[in-house]
Amino acid sequence: MGEKDVVQGTLEMLILKTLALEPMHGYGIATRIEQVSESVFRVNPGSLLPALARMERAGRVKSEWRASENNRRAKYYTLTVRGRKALTEEADSWNRQASAIARILEA
Amino acid sequence: MSVLASLVQGIRSLFKKHAVEREMDEELNGFMEASMTDKMRRGLSAEQATRAARVEMGSTNAVKHGIRSAGWETRVEIFWGDLRHGVRTLLRSPGFTLIAVLSLALGIGANTAIFTLVKQVVLQELPVGHPEQLVSFGKSTGGGVLGGVDLGVGDLFTYDFAQKIEAKPGPLQSAAAYSSISPKVNVRVPNSPAAIQVPVTLVSGGFFRVLEAAPLLGRTIVPFDEDAPHRSALCRSGHRGQDHCGECNFVHGGRRYA
Numbered sequence: 001m002g003e004k005d006v007v008q009g010t011l012e013m014l015i016l017k018t019l020a021l022e023p024m025h026g027y028g029i030a031t032r033i034e035q036v037s038e039s040v041f042r043v044n045p046g047s048l049l050p051a052l053a054r055m056e057r058a059g060r061v062k063s064e065w066r067a068s069e070n071n072r073r074a075k076y077y078t079l080t081v082r083g084r085k086a087l088t089e090e091a092d093s094w095n096r097q098a099s100a101i102a103r104i105l106e107a
Numbered sequence: 108m109s110v111l112a113s114l115v116q117g118i119r120s121l122f123k124k125h126a127v128e129r130e131m132d133e134e135l136n137g138f139m140e141a142s143m144t145d146k147m148r149r150g151l152s153a154e155q156a157t158r159a160a161r162v163e164m165g166s167t168n169a170v171k172h173g174i175r176s177a178g179w180e181t182r183v184e185i186f187w188g189d190l191r192h193g194v195r196t197l198l199r200s201p202g203f204t205l206i207a208v209l210s211l212a213l214g215i216g217a218n219t220a221i222f223t224l225v226k227q228v229v230l231q232e233l234p235v236g237h238p239e240q241l242v243s244f245g246k247s248t249g250g251g252v253l254g255g256v257d258l259g260v261g262d263l264f265t266y267d268f269a270q271k272i273e274a275k276p277g278p279l280q281s282a283a284a285y286s287s288i289s290p291k292v293n294v295r296v297p298n299s300p301a302a303i304q305v306p307v308t309l310v311s312g313g314f315f316r317v318l319e320a321a322p323l324l325g326r327t328i329v330p331f332d333e334d335a336p337h338r339s340a341l342c343r344s345g346h347r348g349q350d351h352c353g354e355c356n357f358v359h360g361g362r363r364y365a
Contacts, residue, residue, distance in 0.1 A: 026134065027141035045138050046165050050173030057113045057177050070144065074137045
């Protein structure tokens with residue numbers, strides 16, 4: 001099974017969707033994306049952590065240090081109201097684009 | 108609100124670099140450990156899990172650089188670093204730096220002087236009504252005869268001519284005249300034994316009306332003053348007035364002065 005990077009420009013949307021379920025730390029987000037995409041997408045920390053930092057600056061997520069499931073300190077990210085709104089907008093835009101591509105391919 | 112939050116976070120990153128760096132290291136190490144634990148749970152040995160986690164992470168410096176680039180403060184730091192490097196380079200060649208600085212200073216100084224003059228002479232409006240409608244005919248200054256010295260008569264008009272133009276301005280809205288030479292007259296200062304000398308300009312009675320210039324105190328010279336043969340009227344400019352006079356009596360044998 002080939003593992004690919006996420007489609008360009010969609011990483012933030014995937015992170016937002018993952019965090020919409022529950023707050024998570026960085027590794028948890030990467031694992032969840034890999035699991036739900038059935039290993040089609042794998043996010044490496046070099047892409048994930050900078051994306052999380054950008055989103056935090058943009059106010060879409062907020063972070064706090066908490067004890068993880070292993071009882072170690074980890075930085076947990078939570079979706080903000082602004083993040084939920086961004087998720088809706090980006091998901092709509094993506095769906096529109098995907099439908100348009102599908103129509104072109106079927107034509 | 109995120110602009111403010113970004114600003115606060117950026118300032119925190121600039122001034123608490125070590126704390127921010129420690130947090131980044133902690134997050135990266137936490138990621139690595141979680142990754143190793145997960146891989147070991149899937150059946151890899153400790154060594155294999157560690158290697159796989161490291162390969163996945165890549166260069167920690169590159170990851171940290173990516174995280175830092177998310178904020179505006181990185182650009183500020185880069186700019187500051189470039190500035191310091193530039194200053195250090197300039198200090199290494201003091202001769203060149205001195206010449207460059209002097210050339211810039213000369214150029215900036217000269218341009219400032221020129222544009223200050225342009226602003227005062229060309230761009231700044233005269234403190235009179237409708238300055239764009241004001242035209243001076245003849246550019247003679249210091250022309251005529253004074254104290255027996257003939258300074259030339261170029262661009263001068265006679266008083267008679269000026270009176271005629273004032274009476275019938277023709278296409279002009281109105282006209283007034285002023286003298287080409289500024290003599291000095293004696294002015295008595297209250298509570299002072301000595302009189303002071305002030306430069307004055309002879310003007311016709313309608314001068315201030317044509318200029319549409321209003322006085323701060325009292326009145327300006329009016330046509331009535333021109334008609335009265337043995338009276339003198341003095342109109343003091345603000346700059347001059349601040350020197351000495353509260354109330355000055357001006358004495359000069361009945362000539363009209365402004």
